Amino acid sequence: MEAPPDNDVLWARALHFKHHDGSPALAGVSLGVREGEILAVSGPRGSGKTTLLQCLAGLLPVQRGEVWFNSTPVHNMGPVTRERLRRDRFGWIDPAPLLIPELNVWENTALPLMLRGTSRRRAKVAALEWLERLDVGDHTRKRPHELLQAERQRVAIARALAPAPTVLFADEPTAPLHRADRAQVLRTLTTAARSHGITVVLATPEAETAALADRTVPLLDGRRVNTIHLPEVPETEGRTAACSLSV
Numbered sequence: 001m002e003a004p005p006d007n008d009v010l011w012a013r014a015l016h017f018k019h020h021d022g023s024p025a026l027a028g029v030s031l032g033v034r035e036g037e038i039l040a041v042s043g044p045r046g047s048g049k050t051t052l053l054q055c056l057a058g059l060l061p062v063q064r065g066e067v068w069f070n071s072t073p074v075h076n077m078g079p080v081t082r083e084r085l086r087r088d089r090f091g092w093i094d095p096a097p098l099l100i101p102e103l104n105v106w107e108n109t110a111l112p113l114m115l116r117g118t119s120r121r122r123a124k125v126a127a128l129e130w131l132e133r134l135d136v137g138d139h140t141r142k143r144p145h146e147l148l149q150a151e152r153q154r155v156a157i158a159r160a161l162a163p164a165p166t167v168l169f170a171d172e173p174t175a176p177l178h179r180a181d182r183a184q185v186l187r188t189l190t191t192a193a194r195s196h197g198i199t200v201v202l203a204t205p206e207a208e209t210a211a212l213a214d215r216t217v218p219l220l221d222g223r224r225v226n227t228i229h230l231p232e233v234p235e236t237e238g239r240t241a242a243c244s245l246s247v
């Protein structure tokens with residue numbers, strides 16, 4: 001078995017993945033992610049970005065191929081070991097905020113830290129600091145349903161950054177935000193990642209978001225390609241505009 005290069009925090013070789021219904025999602029993707037780098041995985045809808053991030057993060061078990069994290073093979077880990085790896089070393093941001101409705105904003109943000117063993121008091125201090133940075137510091141005692149979707153997404157981003165994960169997987173993290181807010185939130189995310197040495201794998205269908213990364217891996221139909229022409233305005237917005245015209 002070929003060992004991954006020393007300076008790659010994540011390394012994948014010949015990843016193949018088919019979903020339960022047989023949909024092909026990855027058809028032999030290989031890549032390395034260097035420590036501290038911000039890597040964009042770009043491509044149009046359905047190109048395999050989410051599936052690739054889920055395989056790299058140990059959320060989906062690898063069917064064929066290899067994934068290594070810091071020279072440890074992830075592809076042959078059992079589910080409990082992968083769970084612990086995700087809890088202790090990885091962060092994840094979904095395209096839509098998934099918060100716990102029964103917990104308030106600071107409790108949601110502090111939760112991953114507490115799961116790693118940080119005391120409630122220290123986790124709260126860290127959570128409040130990150131919520132402030134994400135401009136939702138005025139909402140710390142509110143429940144998720146009292147916030148706007150864009151505010152909930154800012155909370156989800158603060159929650160992912162607060163434990164300073166070794167690798168942060170961000171799947172279209174600014175999708176629910178207005179265009180005017182996206183650049184500012186992405187800047188906060190990338191600045192925080194650089195200052196805390198967090199490696200980021202960022203899935204995006206937008207050229208201007210990919211441009212913030214150190215490097216881009218373009219995907220098309222589950223394969224790496226050399227270049228890809230991404231729309232300046234994401235497809236969802238085009239669809240939204242088309243829908244509003246037909247009302």
Ligand SMILES: Nc1ncnc2c1ncn2[C@@H]1O[C@H](COP(=O)(O)OP(=O)(O)OP(=O)(O)O)[C@@H](O)[C@H]1O
Pocket residue numbers: 019020021023024025043044045046047048049050051052205
């Ligand atoms: N849960 C699932 N069950 C079946 N097929 C799936 C599932 N998730 C994704 N797929 C299929 O796998 C392929 C890759 O999807 P994936 O979501 O990884 O791409 P993507 O580039 O992230 O797209 P999007 O931007 O729409 O999320 C697509 O053909 C998609 O339809």
